[in-house]
Amino acid sequence: MERKHVPTYRIAIVGAGPAGYFAAQALQNLTTEDRDFAIDMIERLPTPWGLVRSGVAPDHPKIKTVSKVFEKVANAGNFRLFGNVELGTDITTQDLLDRYDAVVIATGSSLGRKLGILGEGLFGSLSAADFVPWYNGHPDFKELQFPVDCDTAVVIGAGNVAMDVARMLALEPDELETTDTADHAMDILRKSSIRKVILCARRGPEHAAFTAPELRELPKLEHTNVIMDKVEIAAALARVGDNPEKDVKSNLSAMELISHVEPSSHDRTLEFQFFLAPQEIRGDDKVEEIVLGINKIVDGKVVPTGETKTIKCGLVISAIGYEASSIQGIPYEHGKVVNDEGRIDGSNMYVVGWAKRGPSGVIGTNKSDASDVMKLLVEDLPSTPKNKGDVLELLIDHEIVTQSRWELINDAEIAKGEPLGKPRVKAVDKQELLRLGGL
Numbered sequence: 001m002e003r004k005h006v007p008t009y010r011i012a013i014v015g016a017g018p019a020g021y022f023a024a025q026a027l028q029n030l031t032t033e034d035r036d037f038a039i040d041m042i043e044r045l046p047t048p049w050g051l052v053r054s055g056v057a058p059d060h061p062k063i064k065t066v067s068k069v070f071e072k073v074a075n076a077g078n079f080r081l082f083g084n085v086e087l088g089t090d091i092t093t094q095d096l097l098d099r100y101d102a103v104v105i106a107t108g109s110s111l112g113r114k115l116g117i118l119g120e121g122l123f124g125s126l127s128a129a130d131f132v133p134w135y136n137g138h139p140d141f142k143e144l145q146f147p148v149d150c151d152t153a154v155v156i157g158a159g160n161v162a163m164d165v166a167r168m169l170a171l172e173p174d175e176l177e178t179t180d181t182a183d184h185a186m187d188i189l190r191k192s193s194i195r196k197v198i199l200c201a202r203r204g205p206e207h208a209a210f211t212a213p214e215l216r217e218l219p220k221l222e223h224t225n226v227i228m229d230k231v232e233i234a235a236a237l238a239r240v241g242d243n244p245e246k247d248v249k250s251n252l253s254a255m256e257l258i259s260h261v262e263p264s265s266h267d268r269t270l271e272f273q274f275f276l277a278p279q280e281i282r283g284d285d286k287v288e289e290i291v292l293g294i295n296k297i298v299d300g301k302v303v304p305t306g307e308t309k310t311i312k313c314g315l316v317i318s319a320i321g322y323e324a325s326s327i328q329g330i331p332y333e334h335g336k337v338v339n340d341e342g343r344i345d346g347s348n349m350y351v352v353g354w355a356k357r358g359p360s361g362v363i364g365t366n367k368s369d370a371s372d373v374m375k376l377l378v379e380d381l382p383s384t385p386k387n388k389g390d391v392l393e394l395l396i397d398h399e400i401v402t403q404s405r406w407e408l409i410n411d412a413e414i415a416k417g418e419p420l421g422k423p424r425v426k427a428v429d430k431q432e433l434l435r436l437g438g439l
């Protein structure tokens with residue numbers, strides 16, 4: 001019997017984070033008897049997995065198990081990884097557009113939003129967009145410098161990233177011993193004299209963007225007192241009444257529990273303070289204090305009281321959201337790629353994940369998001385594939401981390417962690433990663 005010829009569409013996905021893998025998985029699921037895909041994933045780092053490797057807090061290993069799904073996608077047979085290949089440097093957007101039937105941008109949002117206040121540039125004031133990849137061993141952030149010879153650190157923001165940052169600073173480093181926290185970060189955290197971490201939210205407990213499972217974990221910290229003011233939480237509960245939204249209800253009940261935990265004799269504290277909006281960071285040549293405007297609720301709205309509070313501290317980390325870093329040839333606005341439900345107008349390019357919708361949702365949110373966009377991509381495909389050559393021809397002398405080379409890196413990191421009881425010991429230097437990959 002003659003074998004039926006199935007048209008194979010070449011799709012490039014730029015960015016090997018959750019959104020990129022879920023886009024690849026969606027394409028694999030959209031394969032039919034009449035339509036196949038050859039998926040090339042291009043990633044500027046020598047390692048894939050995006051925020052699962054360099055964003056998720058090391059003490060949340062369960063969240064990282066989604067990497068098993070990514071590896072299954074990568075080994076499904078129609079997938080090639082091009083790690084250590086940077087769009088805009090090693091190849092251009094046009095190179096991809098010329099060769100692929102469609103290009104999917106999945107590059108996330110890597111830049112921390114700015115507070116835009118005086119003193120933000122002082123030594124000791126930094127963004128979670130730098131601090132988080134630093135403790136997670138991202139090669140670009142291993143040299144990050146900031147002071148830890150102070151007693152107090154202030155974290156700005158009331159989202160899960162702020163909570164991760166505050167927790168990493170406030171916990172006893174021994175609690176990270178069995179995690180994949182970067183070695184350089186363990187050294188600094190052990191030397192740190194920070195004993196008080198104050199997380200400042202500009203609105204009330206009922207407005208916080210934390211999620212309840214993360215809040216519920218806080219009382220489990222073994223060596224840290226987590227402090228929330230009983231009166232403040234009770235007032236928030238009274239404000240929301242009997243029928244708050246489900247998420248608000250579970251957040252407030254988790255906060256109520258925290259507010260009733262009796263402080264122990266631990267010398268480490270993580271304190272949540274609400275209704276404080278950052279106004280100015282002060283210090284001569286490094287952070288010495290932060291001035292915050294005190295807010296209150298009037299007629300259901302959060303408004304300034306006109307009064308301020310000053311907190312002496314040596315470190316301020318802002319965790320107030322992210323923006324996409326731009327790539328030449330792709331339109332951006334308001335920190336995101338300009339798109340219509342994932343379609344990038346006037347091109348055969350698409351965008352998924354945080355680069356598309358902004359920095360919101362948990363990892364799983366990217367699954368349905370990418371699946372919706374890939375359906376549009378498939379609708380738009382022409383009846384015959386382009387068949388215009390392979391991107392490999394542009395990368396002949398380039399050190400590409402292919403899937404099998406990545407597996408060598410992965411295995412080496414896991415093997416190094418095993419005798420230490422850690423899930424892995426991350427290599428944080430780009431050359432070292434390439435060496436582990438046999439390059």
Ligand code: NAP
Pocket residue numbers: 060114115156157158159160161162164201202203207208209210211214277278319320321322359360361362
């Ligand atoms: P987020 O959830 O959007 O929270 C941002 C916080 O910053 C909000 O509390 C916001 O307050 C505050 N903020 C914004 N501008 C501010 C300013 N100028 N001054 C003071 N505060 C300001 O963002 P995120 O924490 O970066 O998290 C991003 C996404 O990743 C979220 O969907 C999050 O749930 C997810 N994530 C999940 C996990 C997990 O599941 N374990 C871990 C990390 C991140 P307002 O509300 O007043 O604007």
